[in-house]
Amino acid sequence: MNFIDTHCHLTDEKFSADLTGVVERAKNSGVGKIINFGSTLKDSGDCVELAEKFSGLFAGIGIHPEETQDFDEKTCDKLADLAKNPGVIAIGEIGLDYHWEKSGEGRELQKKIFVAQLDLARQLNLPVCIHEREAHGDALQILKSEARDLKLVLHCFSGSLEMAKEIWKCGWFIGIDGPLTFKNSAKLPEIVKTAPAETLLLETDAPYLAPTPNRGKRNEPAFLLNIAQKVAEIRGETLEEVARYTTENAERLYFLRERGKKF
Ligand code: NI
Numbered sequence: 001m002n003f004i005d006t007h008c009h010l011t012d013e014k015f016s017a018d019l020t021g022v023v024e025r026a027k028n029s030g031v032g033k034i035i036n037f038g039s040t041l042k043d044s045g046d047c048v049e050l051a052e053k054f055s056g057l058f059a060g061i062g063i064h065p066e067e068t069q070d071f072d073e074k075t076c077d078k079l080a081d082l083a084k085n086p087g088v089i090a091i092g093e094i095g096l097d098y099h100w101e102k103s104g105e106g107r108e109l110q111k112k113i114f115v116a117q118l119d120l121a122r123q124l125n126l127p128v129c130i131h132e133r134e135a136h137g138d139a140l141q142i143l144k145s146e147a148r149d150l151k152l153v154l155h156c157f158s159g160s161l162e163m164a165k166e167i168w169k170c171g172w173f174i175g176i177d178g179p180l181t182f183k184n185s186a187k188l189p190e191i192v193k194t195a196p197a198e199t200l201l202l203e204t205d206a207p208y209l210a211p212t213p214n215r216g217k218r219n220e221p222a223f224l225l226n227i228a229q230k231v232a233e234i235r236g237e238t239l240e241e242v243a244r245y246t247t248e249n250a251e252r253l254y255f256l257r258e259r260g261k262k263f
Contacts, residue, residue: 051087
């Protein structure tokens with residue numbers, strides 16, 4: 001079985017001591033490809049370096065909505081330069097996060113930076129990984145007006161079933177993470193059960209959100225199997241089936257088969 005961890009942060013310092021072991025454990029579990037996403041310009045550069053260093057690792061580059069101080073008028077040019085590296089396969093993670101940002105001014109700035117990076121993705125012809133927390137309405141509105149022509153995933157999906165249906169209607173993907181395995185997973189199991197198979201991606205978001213039975217510990221790509229197992233259980237499918245279609249979906253969204261970089 002082959003899995004792809006479609007959203008990860010192996011640049012996090014929590015991995016600095018044992019990164020090679022983490023990547024090896026992933027490969028031994030069948031997680032042969034891992035996509036790391038940047039949150040700042042520096043972190044994006046670090047993701048690109050990891051993609052150069054390890055086979056099977058890829059990079060998404062972008063400025064996270066909680067890192068707006070990192071964005072200025074030159075940032076998109078710098079990201080475009082980074083995107084020349086063959087390990088770069090996406091723009092992300094970009095989007096809106098209203099959890100800590102309560103001011104109208106701060107939220108407007110997030111929107112401006114979000115739209116600028118959607119434009120960059122269009123110019124570079126790259127798919128997009130969207131981070132969206134507590135900003136469902138605004139995010140959906142921006143995506144519908146600014147991103148109808150883009151390929152994208154709502155990573156670590158936390159919206160309602162109604163919102164998921166809107167996403168699916170647009171031909172977009174949703175990313176499923178550790179919270180699916182939590183006792184308080186709320187509406188997520190119903191969304192996963194209802195989802196058309198061709199819209200689902202698996203991701204760990206490591207080092208965050210470790211699935212049960214490692215909840216609360218450092219997450220890592222090898223734990224993707226706990227999420228896949230839960231998806232299989234909820235949808236009444238085998239683990240092999242889940243591996244097959246989620247891997248195909250990831251390859252389709254991120255053009256992984258067409259990429260020049262060796263796996
Ligand atoms: Ni993330």
